[in-house]
Structure formats: structure tokens, C-alpha cells
Amino acid sequence: xxxxxxxxxxxxxxxxxLLSGIFIFMIDRFIKSKSYAFWLSFWVILGSMVFILFxxxxxxxxxxxxxxxxxxxxxxxxxxxxxxxxxSDTHLNNFPGLNFGxxxxxxxxxxxxxxxxxxxxxxxxxxxxxxxxxxxxxxLIATQYVYRKESLEGALKYFIAGALSGGLYILFLGIVYxxxxxxxxxxxxxxxxxxxxxxxxxxxxxxxxxxxxxKLSLVPFHMWAPDAYEASPLPITAFLSGLIKFAVMAVLIxxxxxxxxPLKIEIGKILIPISLLTILIGSLxxxxxxxxxxxxxxxxxxxxxYAVLGLVSGDFAGYGFSLFYMFVYLFTxxxxxxxxxxLVRANRGFLEIPNLAGICQNLPFIxxxxxxxxxxxxxxxxxxxxxxxxxxxxxLVKSQYIGVAILALLVSVIGAYPYIRVIKVIYMxxxxxxxxxxxxxxxxxxxxxxxxxxVILLGIYPRPMLDFIQRTLFLYISLQFLQx
Numbered sequence: 001x002x003x004x005x006x007x008x009x010x011x012x013x014x015x016x017x018l019l020s021g022i023f024i025f026m027i028d029r030f031i032k033s034k035s036y037a038f039w040l041s042f043w044v045i046l047g048s049m050v051f052i053l054f055x056x057x058x059x060x061x062x063x064x065x066x067x068x069x070x071x072x073x074x075x076x077x078x079x080x081x082x083x084x085x086x087x088s089d090t091h092l093n094n095f096p097g098l099n100f101g102x103x104x105x106x107x108x109x110x111x112x113x114x115x116x117x118x119x120x121x122x123x124x125x126x127x128x129x130x131x132x133x134x135x136x137x138x139x140l141i142a143t144q145y146v147y148r149k150e151s152l153e154g155a156l157k158y159f160i161a162g163a164l165s166g167g168l169y170i171l172f173l174g175i176v177y178x179x180x181x182x183x184x185x186x187x188x189x190x191x192x193x194x195x196x197x198x199x200x201x202x203x204x205x206x207x208x209x210x211x212x213x214x215k216l217s218l219v220p221f222h223m224w225a226p227d228a229y230e231a232s233p234l235p236i237t238a239f240l241s242g243l244i245k246f247a248v249m250a251v252l253i254x255x256x257x258x259x260x261x262p263l264k265i266e267i268g269k270i271l272i273p274i275s276l277l278t279i280l281i282g283s284l285x286x287x288x289x290x291x292x293x294x295x296x297x298x299x300x301x302x303x304x305x306y307a308v309l310g311l312v313s314g315d316f317a318g319y320g321f322s323l324f325y326m327f328v329y330l331f332t333x334x335x336x337x338x339x340x341x342x343l344v345r346a347n348r349g350f351l352e353i354p355n356l357a358g359i360c361q362n363l364p365f366i367x368x369x370x371x372x373x374x375x376x377x378x379x380x381x382x383x384x385x386x387x388x389x390x391x392x393x394x395x396l397v398k399s400q401y402i403g404v405a406i407l408a409l410l411v412s413v414i415g416a417y418p419y420i421r422v423i424k425v426i427y428m429x430x431x432x433x434x435x436x437x438x439x440x441x442x443x444x445x446x447x448x449x450x451x452x453x454x455v456i457l458l459g460i461y462p463r464p465m466l467d468f469i470q471r472t473l474f475l476y477i478s479l480q481f482l483q484x
Contacts, residue, residue: 010060013052013074014115020044021108028101037104038089044108045082052078062184063125069476070118072468073250076327077118080243081111083334083450086443088235091341093441095233097146106136106143107239114247118254123176123183126251127169130215133247134162137240141232154231161224165214172207175200185258192262205260205267209274215248216304219278229297234344237293238337241300242330249307249326253319256311257477264314271312276407278305283415292351295418296336299377302415303329309392309408313399316477320470321395325388327465328376328458332385335373335451338444339366345438353422357429362437367426369452374423376455378416384458391466 024037052075059065088107092100113132120126142155177183179200180191191197210221217225229237256264282302289295307329310322343350343366350356360367376385389412396405458465 010058010064010066012055013048014112016048017108017112017115021105021112024101024105024108028099034096034100037101038085041085041104041108045078045085049075049078049082063122064119065121066119067476069254069472072472073118074115077114077243077247080246080330080334083447084235084239084243086447087238087334087338087341090441090444091233091235094345095144095147098143103140103143106140110136110140114243117247117251121185123173127173130169131166133244138162140236141228144233148231151231154228157224158228161214161221165211168207169211172204172211175204175207179204185255188259189261192260198263202263202266205263206270208255209270212248212252213274216245217301218274218304218308219281222278222281222301225301226294226297230291230293234337234341238333241296242333245304246326246330249322253311253322256319268312268314271308272404275305275308275312276404278302278308279408279411279415283411286415286418289418290353292340292353295353299418306389306392306408309404310395312401312404313395315395315399316473317470318395318399320466320473321391323469324466325392328384328388331451331454332373332376335369335448335455338448338451339370339373342366342438342440342444353425356422356425357432360427369448370426371423372452372455374419376459378419379412382456382459384455384462387459387462
């Protein structure tokens, strides 16, 4: 007989976010000031970053667990979410016609879904968390409909992609339950460890990877990303590209550890063509882009492909390298979109790459920061992007996937061209677009400085952050092994 543990303390942070979002929605119509929602969100997130350090590990039934891995990833995501809030405040001040309360409330609802995903212990709870994470994003993408009619089209495309993801996940869930009679990660792993149902569960893994590939915008489920990114408010694009993909990558690794560890080598072989095609197509399509947001959308596709390469060997160290890659990409994304928010304040035409010609003369500080983030995206030392790719390639070589490493390295050379082109336009072409030089809002300046510091620091001295992620994974794996 199984005794259910109803430890509501394990749900404290998730309920805090849910109630915060509901509270913002309830009081929004009664408060005329537009700044209250930001400041309320600001203090909620700061408090959560402290509160999460004191939440004890434990279960809420068998479906939801607070453990060292989930808490560590949540803490990193809270840091990223904090900077998304700072970018949102600067961006929304340029669009007074938007409803600020709905914007921040929906962000909290999506964050609630992310945290449910990270703490899930069975495939049904994971599915519910993914939907709770995604549904608010459909509305957030469309929030700028008053100013840009394309926002509705981008939201619709992401909704269709999300529906397809849900359908594929339901097929996977049906296969797993029919084959094993259970939906719990640990029970599925036990069946596999006994040498049972490998073909059936490998088929299910194909549908599971396909469902998450849509969230990660992996090939061939990548075409929604450029339109949705371009249609979204810039902070939401950073949220989609950075936090959402970091969370989905973390839960993919969690499922590979807890449920599919006996099939990790077979799944790794499935991921090889997916990741290589994702890198290739994302890099090639980025070359053709003249819009900076669409360029970063295709760049996001390619970078997730690099991160997935860390999973192909089935080595737990490789999983750590993938998480490190996504953390680096998170702050590179925050910095890149922070710069775009500033450029939009000067002239929205700056989102078109040819219009960036010569801005280094009047905006030298912004041009320098954009240069650093583009170097990180291209993998140029001494930025964090170089170290992230270096560890991925090192893992491939150590795992005897030398051919895969060579192909990825060759494509990375091609993938550097779009970023070099932007740098060439900024520093070598003559400008022709008129604009004024806006002031630096304090929150935007703080976000850019911190993101730049992290990108440079992790490029020069990545070991502490990498050790933290690796030790988190190994401790998590050890505790799971002892528990089993």
C-alpha cells in the first residue's frame, strides 16, 4: 500500500507564483498607476530568490518532488526571470497602450508552469506543467496587437505548434501507459532495467522527443520560431528563447536520467541527426535574414542544436555541459534583446540590419556591448559562447563521436557569418538612418552590465559555474540511485 504524502510546503513557491498572478489580475482594474505591477513582480521575484533557499526537499504525492536538481535549476531560472522583468519595464514604457497588469500576471502563470515541469515525477504531471507553461505564452505573444497586427499571427502559429506538441505527447503517453501500466519515471526505468519493453518504450521516446522538439524549435519543428519571435514583445522573445528552452532542456535531461537511463545510448543516436540538421538549417537560414530579431530566432534554433549535442553520448558530464550551454545562452539572449530594446527607443528601424550602419560613431557603448554578445553567439574567445561550445566538442571527442564533432565544428564556422556581417555593418558601413540618442534607463543599464559581466567572466573563468552544474547533476543521480 502506497501512502500519499500531502506536503503542501513543497508547493509553496509554485502556489506563491500562482496567487501572485491571480492577485495582479484581480486588482489591475482598480489601480490606475501602470507601475504597480512591475514593482509587485519585482519584490515577489526577489523574495522568491531568497525563499527558495529555505524550502525543504520533499514530495507532494508521487507526482511532484522538490529536490536538489529542481531547486538548483529553479534558482538559475529565477535569476534569468528577474532580468526579463527589468527588460519588460523598460520595453513597456514605450507602449503605454498595453495592459501592464495582464502582462506581468501572465508571466507569473507561465513561470508557475515552468516550476511544475521541473518538479514533476510522472509523465502526466509533466504534460500538465508544459501546458500551464505554454498557454500564457499564446496571449503574451499577442499582447502587442494594438501596435502590430502581426502579433496575432505569431501567437496563432505558436498555438498551432503547441497543439501539435500536445498531440504528440498524448501519443507518447498512451504508448508508455499501454506498455508498462505506469506513468511514473522511476517505474518506467525499472521496466527498462529488467530488459523489458525496450522497442515499445523507444518508440514512445521518439514521440516524446518530437513533442519537446517543438518547444525547443528543433528541426523539423522549427518554422514557428521566427514568426513568433518577431511578433512578440522583445522581453517575451527573450523569455521564449532563453528561459523556456533552458527549462525544457533541463526536464529532457531529467527524463533521460530518471526514466530512460537504460536507453540513453539509443536515444543519443536518435538525437545526432536531429541536432546536426538543426545546427545546419538554423545557421544557413540565419544568413539570409535582414531583420535582427529573425536573425536571433534562427540563431536560437542553431544554439539549441549545439546544446542537444551534449546529450548524444549518454554521458552525465555531457548533460552538465548542455545545461551550462543553455545558461550561457540565457544571459547572451538577455543582453542581446536588452540592446534591441534600447535601439527601438532610438528608432524602430534599427531592427533591420542595414539600418545599423555606422551606429558605432554615436552609440559606441551600445555597439561595443552588441559586439561582445555577437562574439559570444559566434563562439569567439574570450566569451562564454566559446567555452560552451568548447566543452560540447570536448565531450563529443571523448565519447568517440569525432565525426559528429568535426561536422558541428564546420557548420559553426558557417554559422559565424551572420554575426560577423552585423559587426561589419555597425563598424564599417556608413549610416543613413536618422535617430536620437535616448538615455539609459537604470534597469536596462543594470541588465546589460550584468549580462556582459557574466558572458565575459564565464568565457575567462567558467569552472565555478560548470562545477556547480556538474555537482548538482552527480549529486542528484547519486541520491536517485541510492533511493532506488
